[in-house]
Amino acid sequence: MPAHRCLLRTSRVIAWMLSLILCVLSPLAMPAAARADVPGTLQAQAAPSVFEQGPASSEQLALYARIASVNTCIASAAGEDFEQAAGVAGETIAQLILAVHQGLIPTSGSTPLTLEDLRKGSINAAVIGATEICPKQVPAELRDKVKQALASQPSITRG
Incomplete structure (x- = not known):
């Protein structure tokens, strides 16, 4: 044919x-x-x-962070630049929280977070999770910064 x-x-x-x-x-x-x-x-x-859910629960945020982390690991293992992979995964989660939960998370009360704030938090969650899931794929300098930040904040909740 x-x-x-x-x-x-x-x-x-x-x-x-x-x-x-x-x-x-x-x-x-x-x-x-x-x-x-x-x-x-x-x-x-x-x-x-x-699409009709209220504020994101802590459990949902932990799931979203895990998804972003795994996606970051998969993309970087496939040859994608780590920062690009974390950015795309974080953007996806930020858009999800904005669309499904109207930007509301437990720590924001009744005030929705802006897309920019959601992006920052989602990208950070993706990087922190990737540091735990696939540390060899995280650039050494970034991995050290994450470990240092986690060590200085013992009360941080990891997803």
């Missing part, structure tokens, strides 16, 4: 798979009130959508 036909067939398969995923996941992204009006959706879903 000629290469152009193979590429065409592959792109059709990918498009079909993406449309299938979209059909399956789109009802989950809708607020619960909107899902009630869509024929064919399950009405037994009384729980709010993931």
